[in-house]
Amino acid sequence: MTGPSPLLTLNNSVEMPAFGLDVYQSTPEETIPAVTTAIENGYRLIDTAAAYGNEKQVGEGIVRSGVDRGELFVTTKLWLTDYGYDSALRAFDTSLANLALDYLDLYLLHQPVPFAQDAWVASYKAAEKLLADGRVRAIGVSNHTPGLLRTLMDRTDVVPAVNQVELHPYFIQRELREVHAQFGIVTQSWSPIGGITLPSATTPPSALGLSPSTSSLRRRRLAQAARVRLQRLSRSPAQARGTGRPGVRCPLAENSSEEERQGGAIMRRAAGIRHRGIAAVAVLATVLTAAGCGTDSEPTGSRTTGSADTADSDGKDAPPKAPAGSxxxxxxxxxxxxxxxxxxxxxxxxxxxxxxxxxxxxxxxxxxxxxxxxxxxxxxxxxxxxxxxxxxxxxxxxxxxxxxxxxxxxxxxxxxxxxxxxxxxxxxxxxxxxxxxxxxxxxxxxxxxxxxxxxxxxxxxxxxxxxxxxxxxxxxxxxxxxxxxxxxxxxxxxxxxxxxxxxxxxxxxxxxxxxxxxxxxxxxxxxxxxxxxxxxxxxxxxxxxxxxxxxxxxxxxxxxxxxxxxxxxxxxxxxxxxxxxxxxxxxxxxxxxxxxxxxxxxxxxxxxxxxxxxxxxxxxxxxxxxxxxxxxxxxxxxxxxxxxxxxxxxxxxxxxxxxxxxxxxxxxxxxxxxxxxxxxx
Structure with missing residues (x-):
């Protein structure tokens, strides 16, 4: 990666790099050089988790990089065995000590636990306290579906800033991204160029966000265009700035074939870049679905699809023409x-x-x-x-x-x-x-x-x-x-x-x-x-x-x-x-x-x-x-x-x-x- 990553503004005004390094499945021996190499090559977002078992090595890699702490955005995650209010606070202290940091930029709940709701909710409330105390700059979740997001938000106070999920051209998570757009939650992908949900010969077009009438030949051409799009993103960070950023021209929007445009639309939903010289390390990409190139449509401005705003063009309340029973x-x-x-x-x-x-x-x-x-x-x-x-x-x-x-x-x-x-x-x-x-x-x-x-x-x-x-x-x-x-x-x-x-x-x-x-x-x-x-x-x-x-x-x-x-x-x-x-x-x-x-x-x-x-x-x-x-x-x-x-x-x-x-x-x-x-x- 050359040049700085584009920045995304979270729903609490904190800025987060769009691209970053995730050290899942990176051994302790690999983690330190991976982190230092990534930072040397321009990465500023480093993502780990208590369950990865390499927080100490991430901290050591940060120290060895010599880059000022204020330039970095560090994420870690709370694992299920530490769910509960007091246990979550203790786990946070442990993670912070492992990382040798005095604050975190983003703290995530690693998985939902819908039927141990008291512990699940209490853990997020602990994260809210950490946020209020200034020990973390933003909080969020990982692997939460639309229904589980609503369940958690109904019982807590702070809207998650981020939901880190599987997202790539073969698994576009349309419903989840629509919910994120409604609430200003950033969709962060832990598998931007293909994860565990991959297509096969029998994969329905709807799974790729395509019309059911799309032919298999056309799907192959779209996938090829998506790969071309990925190569262009990997070569040109400047082009990557167009993904998910309001007010920035989207690449492939002009002078491109229809296949390239649609293939590019697929890739914009999971914008990613190749990593060089970093073994056994996944790359994160972030897609802001509330505005810009990564959206399928304008946000509705309501909690669920179909809600109507009732303000006139001047922003003043205007009584709607309500049908009987409205x-x-x-x-x-x-x-x-x-x-x-x-x-x-x-x-x-x-x-x-x-x-x-x-x-x-x-x-x-x-x-x-x-x-x-x-x-x-x-x-x-x-x-x-x-x-x-x-x-x-x-x-x-x-x-x-x-x-x-x-x-x-x-x-x-x-x-x-x-x-x-x-x-x-x-x-x-x-x-x-x-x-x-x-x-x-x-x-x-x-x-x-x-x-x-x-x-x-x-x-x-x-x-x-x-x-x-x-x-x-x-x-x-x-x-x-x-x-x-x-x-x-x-x-x-x-x-x-x-x-x-x-x-x-x-x-x-x-x-x-x-x-x-x-x-x-x-x-x-x-x-x-x-x-x-x-x-x-x-x-x-x-x-x-x-x-x-x-x-x-x-x-x-x-x-x-x-x-x-x-x-x-x-x-x-x-x-x-x-x-x-x-x-x-x-x-x-x-x-x-x-x-x-x-x-x-x-x-x-x-x-x-x-x-x-x-x-x-x-x-x-x-x-x-x-x-x-x-x-x-x-x-x-x-x-x-x-x-x-x-x-x-x-x-x-x-x-x-x-x-x-x-x-x-x-x-x-x-x-x-x-x-x-x-x-x-």
């Missing part, structure tokens, strides 16, 4: 700091509370209150004590509100909680012990709090009682007195056996009948043979309809990126018919893979700003664009993320809280918002 989120309040709202509680039209966090590089929390006339920032109650993370609002009955700390410290005892009685905050006399995950209250004297994968606390009005669940639980829901459900996964019993002592996690459900938790027979999930690597199925959410019907949601997934011809992840959708679990009727359109957030008198609010009406209609909820006064520019890519949706008691009014993510060149930010639902035209 839904729109209108801005109720836009906070005056960059960040997001993580929770909201609506006690009355004139008593609304919200919790937010500010993206200013520090651990902090904001408590906001609306008293019927204005929104005002309030100090955190003294009764809550000190907390590094935004506390959580819990509605206990119709008039009581509790505020609890969000902590992930291991071995914590009883943490202080605060309660709001309508006029002031005071201490909760008997908060639940331990670190509470899910919290469900049927009333002041009937509260459930999940404080571990297999334990839950119950409050009966006088004391907390610890109960033991048969299997690991990820969510629980209260139907009524002595009628509580929990869902998760199990690693023992029918359907979990695989060869060589491996286990296939299976969905699990449990029911509290007033005396104990009992396991409930739950349908198994299993991929057809050949079974992909490290399969696991489980339930991540249980939801109770107003009618009392219980529904459960989960996935059947596996460790992606290890085999050819991967099957698609499978969605699990169950309902309890009174005696057994049965499959839900498949929802139409974009509602099919969404999960419920709340329910009104006419249907369900689903994640991703979708609404499933009781009559079967699937409606995308529209949203406004931010006014220019917030700093959002006309051409910015905006997406609305809601963490909570609540009814205003005694009305048919609905409020949501979250943030609008604004991705724009040089100044991306999050605008904390409260939104109100508008129905019809």
């Amino acid at each position: 839904l729109t989120w209108d801005f109720e309040h836009i906070a005056d700091f960059s960040g997001e709202l993580t929770d909201v509680a609506v006690l009355a039209e004139d008593d609304i509370w919200a919790v937010g966090t500010e993206n200013n590089g520090e651990s902090n929390a904001h408590l906001l209150h609306y008293d019927g006339t204005q929104w005002k920032r309030e100090p955190l109650p003294e009764a809550l004590g000190t907390t590094d993370y935004p506390p959580v609002l819990e509605e206990v009955g119709e008039e009581a509100l509790w505020l609890r700390p969000q902590t992930y410290e291991e071995g914590a005892g009883v943490n202080p909680w605060a309660r709001w009685d309508g006029t002031r905050w005071s201490a909760v006399p008997n908060p639940p012990p331990g670190n509470v995950g899910d919290f469900e209250a049927a009333g002041p004297d009937d509260i459930w709090a999940r404080d571990g994968e297999q334990t839950a606390q119950h409050w009966d009005g006088t004391r907390w009682t610890t109960t033991r669940l048969p299997y690991g639980a990820s969510d629980l829901a209260v139907v009524g007195p002595d009628d509580v459900w929990a869902v998760g996964s199990r690693s023992t019993g029918p359907g979990t056996e695989l060869s060589y002592g491996e286990r296939y996690g299976q969905p699990a459900s449990m029911h509290w009948d007033g005396t104990s938790w009992k396991s409930v027979e739950t349908p198994q999930a299993r991929f057809e043979k050949p079974i992909p690597p490290e399969p696991s199925a489980g339930l991540g959410q249980v939801f109770v309809l107003d009618s009392g019907e219980v529904r459960a949601y989960g996935n059947n997934t596996f460790n992606h990126g290890e085999v050819e011809n991967e099957p698609a992840d499978e969605y699990i959708r169950l309902r309890w018919d009174g005696s057994k679990w049965v499959e839900q009727e498949r929802a139409p359109g974009g509602c099919a893979v969404r999960t419920p957030m709340s329910q009104d008198d006419e249907g369900l609010f689903l994640d991703g700003n979708w609404y499933l009406a009781d009559d079967g209609r699937c409606v995308k909820i529209k949203r406004r664009r931010l006014p220019l006064s917030t700093g959002a520019r006309k051409g910015s890519n905006q997406s609305l993320w809601l963490k909570e949706i609540h009814r205003v008691p005694g009305t048919d009014e609905w409020l949501g809280a979250g943030h609008v993510q604004v991705n724009q060149s040089g100044d991306p930010f999050g605008a904390p918002v409260v939104v109100r639902l508008k129905r019809g035209g």
Whole structure:
């Protein structure tokens, strides 16, 4: 490589080189000379991982190169065995010591673990703390599919800056790149010139991003053009600048054959360069799919494809021509700091509370209150004590509100909680012990709090009682007195056996009948043979309809990126018919893979700003664009993320809280918002 690599701006304004050196499968003996040679030849991005076993050699290669640390961009990754909040922080310290560095440029979660969600999410929250503390400049993930990305982002605060995945001309990951473009996530390839997913004579055209009618001869000509394109990129770094960079002319855009143009389009999705003199080392390429040469289309500016922006050319809100039955989120309040709202509680039209966090590089929390006339920032109650993370609002009955700390410290005892009685905050006399995950209250004297994968606390009005669940639980829901459900996964019993002592996690459900938790027979999930690597199925959410019907949601997934011809992840959708679990009727359109957030008198609010009406209609909820006064520019890519949706008691009014993510060149930010639902035209 000659000359500097082009730079990509991440969604937090940090600049990252587009090309870099990955030391996967590089032995310790090979790593030091590989790193020094790469740096001598102009590489400035060096990528390693705890699981590679060569972090120390990467650090030594950096030292021997003699290049100033500030000129380099160093990435490492957290391995699965260290997932968990405290263990992730310890693993980061170990990696930093191995690398002999005092900070990292990018820290990634190496793999998703969808059915050990608490540890997976806690690991990313640990990365968020490292980011807030200034110990890492950007955080992200690796090998995360669209669904797993959404799952993680729904439970965390910082949008990943990078998702490092397999991407090359034979595996273009169109759906994943579209999701990345919507959220301003950079797609980073660990196999830009061909990885483990390679074409064969039977490879369908759709796998290459081509029309089904494309002939085999034409596919060969396109592949040849792609190889020509790769050779040109390897010879001319200046041409490589055109890939994925807005405002730069794309090579092959003029005076090229149609085959070269389409072949070049394939290569732009996985822009790579050859490496010279570096053995057993893979080369990274980065493709920014939000703009420039690497895009297939303009970003929609919404969280999911098909969402409509409703701002006129001047950036002012313009009421859409809404058909009957249409839904729109209108801005109720836009906070005056960059960040997001993580929770909201609506006690009355004139008593609304919200919790937010500010993206200013520090651990902090904001408590906001609306008293019927204005929104005002309030100090955190003294009764809550000190907390590094935004506390959580819990509605206990119709008039009581509790505020609890969000902590992930291991071995914590009883943490202080605060309660709001309508006029002031005071201490909760008997908060639940331990670190509470899910919290469900049927009333002041009937509260459930999940404080571990297999334990839950119950409050009966006088004391907390610890109960033991048969299997690991990820969510629980209260139907009524002595009628509580929990869902998760199990690693023992029918359907979990695989060869060589491996286990296939299976969905699990449990029911509290007033005396104990009992396991409930739950349908198994299993991929057809050949079974992909490290399969696991489980339930991540249980939801109770107003009618009392219980529904459960989960996935059947596996460790992606290890085999050819991967099957698609499978969605699990169950309902309890009174005696057994049965499959839900498949929802139409974009509602099919969404999960419920709340329910009104006419249907369900689903994640991703979708609404499933009781009559079967699937409606995308529209949203406004931010006014220019917030700093959002006309051409910015905006997406609305809601963490909570609540009814205003005694009305048919609905409020949501979250943030609008604004991705724009040089100044991306999050605008904390409260939104109100508008129905019809």
